[in-house]
Amino acid sequence: MTMPFVVPRGPELEPATWPAYGLTTLTVVPLVWRRRAPMAVLLAILATSALYKTAVEGPGQPLPYTGLVITYTIAALSPARDRLVTVVLLALAVPVSVWLNTRSARELTFSLFVFAAAYVFGRLTDTRQRANRVEAEQAAARERARIAREMHDILSHAVSLMIVQAESGPVAVRTAPERAEAAFDAISETGRDAMAQLRRMLGVLRDEDGPAGGTPAPREPQPDLAGLPGLVERVRAGGLDVTYRATGGVHALPTATGATVYRIVQEALTNVVKHADARTASVRLTRGDDVLEIVVTDDGRGPRPGSGGHGLLGLRERAAAHGGTASTGPGPDGRGFRVRATIPLEAGR
Structure with missing residues (x-):
């Protein structure tokens, strides 16, 4: 100017x-x-x-x-x-x-054109910003849902096992003191594991520099298939006879898929402990050419009318996040309960 x-x-x-x-x-x-x-x-x-x-x-x-x-x-x-x-x-x-x-008509036409162009560019900018805000809100909602599922799985599993062990503890003290000691050890181990997982999750939510400019929160890996034997062992220590079998090279899976499989198995076993009144359960992982199948069955009292709360919904959401499906229903021959999930795998992975 x-x-x-x-x-x-x-x-x-x-x-x-x-x-x-x-x-x-x-x-x-x-x-x-x-x-x-x-x-x-x-x-x-x-x-x-x-x-x-x-x-x-x-x-x-x-x-x-x-x-x-x-x-x-x-x-x-x-x-x-x-x-x-x-x-x-x-x-x-x-x-x-x-x-x-x-x-002149030329100047009038040119002036109207440039002002119209400025207005159009402004509206396009507003439209793009609105789309970015919607996308950010949707991403935040998905992240809140993911954190809620993680919190539910960790706390529900840990508290359920601790309740079962605590209820059996007084009886074991009178009849089999060695079993009571094992129950209390299982409660302690379950609590420590839950605290470690919660601490890791909350650490991820902190600022990168940590509180007051301190060191960053530790970034431990998500639970994966390598943690399934320990998970099964903790449930077995609570009194449920659980068997675990994996076939087809399931351990060579991407990290995100392994974490999802771990959480699906964890939630399925938690439901067995909380609701099934079962004596035995089995966990079976089978990898095919392009799909991984997860099947958890028990010999409990089977599905009840109206069953299927947030935990079972979380199973379906976790499987769907990887393009898979999850279903629940009666076990073999109509007895007990079965959770079945399938997760597609990328070729060569």
């Missing part, structure tokens, strides 16, 4: 004056507040531009830069009412400005 006042003008043109220079500056300065009060800035720019056109003999500008900037800002940030007012004001101001300048 100030270039005509910096570069000497041709001798045939009127020289730039200080009043014209001041009005040019006043036209630009309001843009500092364009995000806080865009409509007020628009009115200020229109007023100073009109004064410039009518009150001083200053050099004209090839493009109304400040008007284009505020038009873009209003289109991108302002509500529909302000945008409508802006369009009406520009529809009046642009022809008047052209009439005061060259009064």
Whole structure:
């Protein structure tokens, strides 16, 4: 906007004056507040531009830069009412400005085009930002759901085993003291394991620098297939006779898939401990060419009407996150309960 006042003008043109220079500056300065009060800035720019056109003999500008900037800002940030007012004001101001300048159809067409382009670009920016916000909100919702599933699986499994052990402890103290000692050891181990997993999860949610600028929270790996024997052993220590069998090279799986398999088995065994009143259970993992099958069965009392709370819903969500499925129902020959999940595998993985 100030270039005509910096570069000497041709001798045939009127020289730039200080009043014209001041009005040019006043036209630009309001843009500092364009995000806080865009409509007020628009009115200020229109007023100073009109004064410039009518009150001083200053050099004209090839493009109304400040008007284009505020038009873009209003289109991108302002509500529909302000945008409508802006369009009406520009529809009046642009022809008047052209009439005061060259009064040519070419300038009118060009001016309308560039202002329309600034407005369109502003609306496109608003649309893109809205889409990004929606995507961010959806990602946050998915992350909250994932954390809720993790918290449910960890706490539900640990508390269920601890309750079973605690209930059997008093009886074992009177009849088999060595069993009581094993029960208390199992409670302690289950509690420590749950605390370690919760600490790891909460650590991931902290800031990268940790509290008060300290060292970052430790990043331990997610539980995976290597942890299944220990999981089965802890459940077995609670009094449930659990067998575990894996075939087809299931241990060579991606980390994310292994963590999902671990959580599915964990939730299935937790349901057995909490609801099935079973004596035995089995965990079977079978890997085919392109799918992994997880089957957990027990000899308990089978599915009950209305069963299938957050835990079973979490099983289906975990499997679906990998493009798989999960189903529940009666076990073999209609006895007990069975959880079956299938997870597709990538070729060569």
